Amino acid sequence: MxxxxxxxxxxxxxxxxxxxxxxxxxxxxxxxxxxxxxxRVEAQTNSLGERYDSGGQFLCEDMPEVMGLARRHARTLVSTPVDGAFTLQPPMPEKDGAALWAASAAIRDRMNAIDPNDPGIRCLSVADWLARQQDDTQAKSAFRSTIEGLWCQAIETMPVWHLIDNDRRITNEVPELQYFLGETMxxxxxxxxxxxxxxxxxxxxxxxxxxxxxxxxxxxxxxxxxxxxxxxxxxxxxxxxxxxxxxxxxxxxxxxxxWSSGAVIKMRLRYPRAFWRDQGRNGMVLWRDVHGLFACDTSRDDNHPALVVFAGGPLALRLRQSSEGRMRAEVIDRLAAALGTEARGPLDFAIRDWTDDPWSGGGYSDIVAxxxxxxxxxxxxxxxxxxxxxxxxxxxxxxxxxxxxxxxxxxxxxxxxxxxxxxxxxxxxx
Ligand SMILES: Cc1cc2nc3c(=O)[nH]c(=O)nc-3n(C[C@H](O)[C@H](O)[C@H](O)COP(=O)(O)OP(=O)(O)OC[C@H]3O[C@@H](n4cnc5c(N)ncnc54)[C@H](O)[C@@H]3O)c2cc1C
CATH class of the missing domain: 3.50.50.60 (FAD/NAD(P)-binding domain)
Incomplete structure (x- = not known):
């Protein structure tokens, strides 16, 4: 046939x-x-018998196709909980944190303003280009962390023209983590x-x-x-x-x-209560002392408090070299330092290592190398x-x-x- x-x-x-x-x-x-x-959209069942997204999860109003499908199939749009304060770790005064974030975003805007076909950047990696910028070390470090967290590759290996070309096509104005689906993606x-x-x-x-x-x-x-x-x-x-x-x-x-695959490890910790909210925090954590590590609240309702932690790029490659036990211990230690000691008591801690996945090669996506x-x-x-x-x-x-x-x-x-x-x-x- x-x-x-x-x-x-x-x-x-x-x-x-x-x-x-x-x-x-x-x-x-x-x-x-x-x-x-x-x-790369996958759901697993945790030790409590709950389904959760161990791969692609988030969507936002500026993504009409996936939003259209979610609405057509009457799936439950859960707003990612964001009320409260972001946590920068190690901590810094709120005003300095906001300034650092703005400085990192300004580097990204400056990069994206360059024509990707500009012959002057043809042979430059993102790291080469960054080294030529006059910004202070902390702003550069925050920029690096954002890029390695989102593209899951070392900035030394990414052609800057490709990153610009790619980033220009990611056009959402509302946060990309705006929603996830209650029933899973x-x-x-x-x-x-x-x-x-x-x-x-x-x-x-x-x-x-x-x-x-x-x-x-x-x-x-x-x-x-x-x-x-x-x-x-x-x-x-x-x-x-x-x-x-x-x-x-x-x-x-x-x-x-x-092309080369990105490296990402997605971790999900289910807690008995959303203890981070007690301190007015929204569960979102950006680490300044390690690149490519990020956490956010994915509680689908008050009865299912949960955090996801993403490790991307060189960090994911480093973490997977250690035993799973050591990976857990490092993540728990970092969450406890950022959000308090209750982080040490998850009901379930699930790890999905996408690095070298046999049928996707990695995540979140491949980039031109x-x-x-x-x-x-x-x-x-x-x-x-x-x-x-x-x-x-x-x-x-x-x-x-x-x-x-x-x-x-x-x-x-x-x-x-x-x-x-x-x-x-x-x-x-x-
Ligand atoms: C951990 C993680 C988190 C993510 N989070 C988000 C998110 O929150 N929001 C978002 O929008 N995106 C997210 N992404 C990215 C998103 O999941 C992917 O961009 C998207 O799912 C890719 O879809 P695709 O169909 O192009 O490729 P894939 O989903 O990779 O589909 C390709 C399919 O081909 C199969 N395949 C491969 N080789 C063969 C073969 N030889 N023969 C037959 N079948 C084969 C694979 O098994 C796979 O099922 C995430 C990705 C990961 C890994």
């Missing part, structure tokens, strides 16, 4: 592509390597596949894509599947692990090889029909976010649909 389209990957990009193709009446099959859908992924379960083959990694003028054959551990087109909806680092026969054109092969690969995204977006690519990283809006995944999946599906709708004779595969 020859399907119209095989989608490889059941993350939000793949599911969004699947829905757009199905809406147009195409015969679509989705192949997913894991035993579950959702990709993963429940929303499950909503998307309701009724299509039979079209999604779990535990079925695509190992090889054989492609030619008459379509594609996808080699899986379960056998060979055929389609007219394939959408590879996986992060670029993962797409680069798939064998293409014959080899893809050299520009495309190169564009697949220039080759300083000369300015056209990598465009090359991947164009693909080599019948082989097409989609993933959050390739989105014109909110790359690296769930919003970006939905947009990228839909845009790639639209490009494929256009080929199906071309008059016979113009479609190269017709």
């Amino acid at each position: 020859v399907h119209d389209v095989i989608v490889v990957g059941a993350g939000f990009a793949g599911l969004s592509a699947m829905l757009a193709l199905r809406d147009d009446g195409l015969d679509v099959l989705v192949l997913e390597a894991r035993e579950r859908i959702g990709g 993963h429940a929303l992924a499950e909503d998307l596949v309701a009724g299509f379960e039979g079209r999604i083959h779990l535990s079925t990694p695509a190992l090889e894509i054989r492609h030619g003028a008459d379509g594609v054959s996808v080699v899986t551990s379960q056998g060979l599947l055929q389609a007219r087109h394939v959408i590879i909806a996986v992060p670029p680092v993962m797409a680069n692990r798939i064998v293409f026969s014959p080899r893809l054109p050299p520009t495309l092969t190169h564009a697949l090889g220039v 080759d300083f000369s690969a300015h056209d990598a995204e465009d090359v991947l977006r164009a693909g080599a029909p019948p082989v097409h690519f989609a993933c959050s990283e390739l989105s014109p809006s909110f790359p690296g976010y769930i919003e970006g995944a939905i947009i990228s999946g839909r845009l790639t599906a639209e490009a494929v649909l256009e080929m199906f709708h071309q008059p016979v004779g113009l479609d190269p595969l017709a």
